[in-house]
Structures are given as C-alpha cells and as structure tokens.
Amino acid sequence: MNIDWFTFAAQIINFLILLALLKRFLYGPILKAIAEREAEIVSQFDAARREQAAAEATRQDLQKQLDGLATTKKQLLAEAAEEVERWKQERLGEAHADVDAARFDWFETLDREREQLRSKLLTQYRQHALQMARGVLTCLADVDSQKLLVDSFVRQLEEQLSAFPASDGVTVWSAFKLAADQQQQIGDALTHTGIDRTGVAFRIDDSLICGIKVRTRDHEISWNAADSLAFLEGQFSLDLNEALSASGVRLRDSPSNVPGNSVETGESRDVS
Amino acid sequence: MGGAALNPDQPLWQWGPVHLNATILWTWVVMAILVLTSWSVTRRPGTRRRPSKRQIVLEVIVTALRHQIRDVSRQEPGQYLPFIGTLFLFIATAALLSIVPGYVPPTSSLSTTAALSTCVFIAVPLYGIPHLGYRRYFRQYLQPSVFMLPFNVIGELSRTLALAVRLYGNMMSGAMIGAMLLAMAPLFLDVAMKLFGLITGMIQAWIFAILAMVYIASATQVHESRETQP
The missing domain is CATH 3.30.2320 (hypothetical protein PF0899 fold)
Structure with missing residues (x-):
C-alpha cells in the first residue's frame, strides 16, 4: 500500500511517453485515414451527385430531343399524308381524265x-x-x-x-x-x-x-x-x-340528232 | 515473481536511487506492445477504399473511444482522444496481459495508479484553463463562497485519490487472489479467476477513462455554465 516515488515518477514519464507515441503512431494515422476515407466518400458522393445531375441534364436533353423528334415525326407524317393525298388526288384526276378520254374515244368509236x-x-x-x-x-x-x-x-x-x-x-x-x-x-x-x-x-x-x-x-x-x-x-x-x-346503248348526240340539223324531208325540198 | 506478485514495486535491479522493478518492466512491455502494434499497422496503411483488417480493428477502437468521449463531454473528441484513449488502452492492455503466466499487471501497483490519477489531476486544469481562462477557472474553487475553497480542494484531491485507489484495489485484489488461489486451489480455479479478472480489468479501464473524461468535461462545461448564470 506504499507508493514508491521513483516508480511513481517513472510511471508518469512512461505514461507521457506512451501518450506521445500513440499520438504519433496510432491516433494521428488512424484519424487521418478515417478523415481521408470520409473525404473520399464525400467526394465520391459529390462526384456521384454531379454525375447524377449531368445524367439528369442529359436525360432532359435527350427527352427534349425525343420530343423534338416526335414533333418532327408528326410533321413529316402529316406532310407525307398530305403529299400522298395530293398525289392520290392527282392520280385520281389523271385516271378520271384518262377514263374520260378513253370513254370519249370509245364513244367516238362507237x-x-x-x-x-x-x-x-x-x-x-x-x-x-x-x-x-x-x-x-x-x-x-x-x-x-x-x-x-x-x-x-x-x-x-x-x-x-x-x-x-x-x-x-x-x-x-x-x-x-x-x-x-x-x-x-x-x-x-x-x-x-x-x-x-x-x-x-x-x-x-x-x-x-x-x-x-x-x-x-x-x-x-x-x-x-x-x-x-x-x-x-x-x-x-x-x-x-x-x-x-x-336497247340501253347511250350514244352521244350524233350530228343527225342535233336540233336544227333535222333530216330533210320531202316537204322541205329545196327550190333554190 | 511470487514476491513481485504481492508487491510489484520491489526492486529487481538497483543502482543508487534508480532501480528497476516489475511494475516498470511490465509497463515497458505494455508500452512496447501498444506502440509496435500501432506502428506495424499504420506504417503501411491500406488503401483508402480497402484498409487492412488490423487497421479496421484499430479504427473501430479509436472510433468507439471518440463516440464515448463525445457522449460524455458533449464536445468534439479530438483534443481529448490522445489522453483518454491512452489511459483506456494502457489499463485495458495491462489487464488483458494478465492471462500470460508470470505477468504482473502494472496497475496492481499503487505507484502506477497514483501516477495515472496524478496525470488526470494535472490534465483537468490543463484542459480547463484554456477553455475558461485562469481567473474563471480558479474562481470556481471559490463557488458558491470563498469558504468552500478548502472543501473544493479536498474534493479535487479526494477524487484523484479515489481514482487511484479504486483501480489499484481492483487490480491488486485480482492479482492477489489469483496468487493465493494458485497456491491453495486446483489450477482450473485460477484460470476461472483469470478470466473473471479480464472482465474486471476491462470494466476498470472503462471506468477510469470515463471518470477522467467526466472530470475534464466538468472543468470545461460545468464551470462555464455556472459562469453564465445571472
């Protein structure tokens, strides 16, 4: 139960030396490693957030492009439909004209x-x-x-x-x-x-x-x-x-059917 | 070593007033284990993303100490970690080595526990004065009146003494009981007592460190709050 004062002083010195050594070889490096890892994690989170923001911006940009493409697609489809309708009307008109011409020729021939x-x-x-x-x-x-x-x-x-x-x-x-x-x-x-x-x-x-x-x-x-x-x-x-x-055969008006071009009869024989 | 187990301060080698005893010898062993272990782990730290397993163990210990200090002091643990952490690691390692045959814990010497308590006694004003200043720090010994100065001083000394005696009593009793049981009882009983001594030693290390932190925190916070009262 006695205190050996030399041991007392030596233990104080030993404790202070141990404190300094542990501060040098344990707390400093470990805390530094933890801080660096936390900083790296924070930087990784920041980088991830930046990449996420960039990805979001890219997504919005792509979405805008998709919207633009969809609008362009609609316009192109509308223009194509209009063009097709116009072409169809032209072909129909040409076909009608051809049919009329053929029918006219047929009537002429007939x-x-x-x-x-x-x-x-x-x-x-x-x-x-x-x-x-x-x-x-x-x-x-x-x-x-x-x-x-x-x-x-x-x-x-x-x-x-x-x-x-x-x-x-x-x-x-x-x-x-x-x-x-x-x-x-x-x-x-x-x-x-x-x-x-x-x-x-x-x-x-x-x-x-x-x-x-x-x-x-x-x-x-x-x-x-x-x-x-x-x-x-x-x-x-x-x-x-x-x-x-x-008999059902519709014929164009022949010159003989045109009014004023009637067939000459015996009563209208000309005395000129 | 039988005599050393009962009184580890008995000189093993002496040269004038300078002598070497089991307390100092085993203290150096404990110091060497702590320093070499720390140095071997931290001299080549693992990569930042994948630290080594031993480094992870040390990080867990250090992080746990930081959390304990933060919970007790309600302050950032950075400035207190080396002192409180060294106290805990030294006492805990000294207790853990008790499983080694022939080992005498340095903390079973009153000289060691008194030295550690004295370090705490000195550390309290060293941490408190920078926080409060000389006048505010020493004025708290005059609170609530100047007549309380002797009682406050006695309180400071008595708690330091209690800190030293508590640790010494627990560790010395464990070593003493182990030595006595080894001479009287079968071997397995001594092993059981050693294992029980491990638990007691870890608890005492935690108690010593926590009480030291409480004393230091009270020197920085309680006095400060008392000063801020109208």
Whole structure:
C-alpha cells in the first residue's frame, strides 16, 4: 500500500511517453485515414451527385430531343399524308381524265361505228327501196304516167317561174326519155321565163327516180321520187336512233340528232 | 515473481536511487506492445477504399473511444482522444496481459495508479484553463463562497485519490487472489479467476477513462455554465 516515488515518477514519464507515441503512431494515422476515407466518400458522393445531375441534364436533353423528334415525326407524317393525298388526288384526276378520254374515244368509236352501220344500213335500205320503187315505177311507167308526171312538173314550173330568172344554157334532166311533145310542153313553159328555147338541152339522169329536174347555172327546179326517198332515209335514221337508245346503248348526240340539223324531208325540198 | 506478485514495486535491479522493478518492466512491455502494434499497422496503411483488417480493428477502437468521449463531454473528441484513449488502452492492455503466466499487471501497483490519477489531476486544469481562462477557472474553487475553497480542494484531491485507489484495489485484489488461489486451489480455479479478472480489468479501464473524461468535461462545461448564470 506504499507508493514508491521513483516508480511513481517513472510511471508518469512512461505514461507521457506512451501518450506521445500513440499520438504519433496510432491516433494521428488512424484519424487521418478515417478523415481521408470520409473525404473520399464525400467526394465520391459529390462526384456521384454531379454525375447524377449531368445524367439528369442529359436525360432532359435527350427527352427534349425525343420530343423534338416526335414533333418532327408528326410533321413529316402529316406532310407525307398530305403529299400522298395530293398525289392520290392527282392520280385520281389523271385516271378520271384518262377514263374520260378513253370513254370519249370509245364513244367516238362507237358513234363512228354506229354512223358507219347506219350509213351502211341506209345505203342498203335505200338501194332496196329504190330497187323496189324503181321496179314498181318501171312497171307502172307508161305514156300516161309520164304525161301526168310532165304535166305536174310543168304546173310546178309555172308556179315558180317568178323565182326562176331568165338564163341561158338550161338543162332538163329526166329519169326517162321525154317524148317530143313532152319536150315541147316543157320548152313552152320555160319560154315564158324568157329562156331561149334553142338553148334548152334534154338529158337523162338515172339517179332521178321518176322525176324531172331543170337546172340553170344558179337555180334548180325538180320533181322526183328521190325527195320522198330522202324523207324515208331521214325517218329511218330517227327510228334507228330510238331503237338503239331503247336497247340501253347511250350514244352521244350524233350530228343527225342535233336540233336544227333535222333530216330533210320531202316537204322541205329545196327550190333554190 | 511470487514476491513481485504481492508487491510489484520491489526492486529487481538497483543502482543508487534508480532501480528497476516489475511494475516498470511490465509497463515497458505494455508500452512496447501498444506502440509496435500501432506502428506495424499504420506504417503501411491500406488503401483508402480497402484498409487492412488490423487497421479496421484499430479504427473501430479509436472510433468507439471518440463516440464515448463525445457522449460524455458533449464536445468534439479530438483534443481529448490522445489522453483518454491512452489511459483506456494502457489499463485495458495491462489487464488483458494478465492471462500470460508470470505477468504482473502494472496497475496492481499503487505507484502506477497514483501516477495515472496524478496525470488526470494535472490534465483537468490543463484542459480547463484554456477553455475558461485562469481567473474563471480558479474562481470556481471559490463557488458558491470563498469558504468552500478548502472543501473544493479536498474534493479535487479526494477524487484523484479515489481514482487511484479504486483501480489499484481492483487490480491488486485480482492479482492477489489469483496468487493465493494458485497456491491453495486446483489450477482450473485460477484460470476461472483469470478470466473473471479480464472482465474486471476491462470494466476498470472503462471506468477510469470515463471518470477522467467526466472530470475534464466538468472543468470545461460545468464551470462555464455556472459562469453564465445571472
């Protein structure tokens, strides 16, 4: 229980030496290591926060770019759709135009073919009619009928003498050979107009059907069955068009259907 | 060493007033263990990210000491850590080595515990005066009145004495009882007492360090708060 004062003093010195050594070799290095690690961790946290902020900024930038791309995509799609719609309308317009042109050509071809068919039928019909009429008129043609024909023509000629000025070089065309008295009768009628009888020539025209035609340089007066046949031809054209329309074939207006371009009939035969 | 176990201050070698005894000898051993261990670990510290296992152990010990100091003093532990930490490590190591056969703890000598208590007694004004100044520090011995000066001085001395005797009594009794049981009882009983002595020694080390911190903290905080009262 006694204190050895030398040991007491030595232990104080030993403790102070130990304190200094531990401060040098233990507390200092350990605290320094802890502080450095904490500083490194703090710096790593700061770096992580900076990287996170940078990443967030990058993300926002990329998001903006994505938004911009989405907007651009919408605009491009809208423009493409508009372009496609415009192109489609143009192609449709061209297709319609092509179809109209083709239909027009088809109608033209159809009209042409119809006209050719009509002309062909008319020709055949007229030929048949003419053959028939010629046959009938030929069978009925005799002196009396020719005389009646000449008489009728002379009366018509006398009615229209006022519109028939005097002229030289008159030619009388007939479907049959006129007898001398008949030539005399027509010549007398023409004399009343001041035409020199010696200048009247008589000719035969096979195209005239039971008819007589007087022609000067500028005027013509005729009476023949061709006018009736022309009326018959016009009527046949009308009947043919009606028959085609009723069968469902819609045809463009042919020149013969245009108002004011009617088929000439016997009543409208021209006296010019 | 049987005599040294009972009185470790008996000289083993003497040259005039200078002598060498078991207390000083084992103190040097404890100092060597602490310093060499610290030096071997910290001379080549591990990388910052992956410190060595031994460095981690030392960091755990130092960090625990810092936390204890901070909890007791309510102050930053930086300035107190070397003193309080050295007290704890020296006393704890001196107690842990008691498992070595023939070892005599230096803390079982009253000279050692008195020296440590004297260090605490000196450290209290050394930490308190820089905080409060000479006048404010020494004026607290006159509180609440000048007539309390003798009692305050006696209080300071008595707590220092109590600090020394408490540590000496616990450590000496452990060594004494161990020596007596070794002579009287079977060997396993002495081993059990040694293990019990380890626990007692660690607790005493913690108590000594905490009381030292309390005394120092009271010299810096209690007096300061008393001065701030209107």
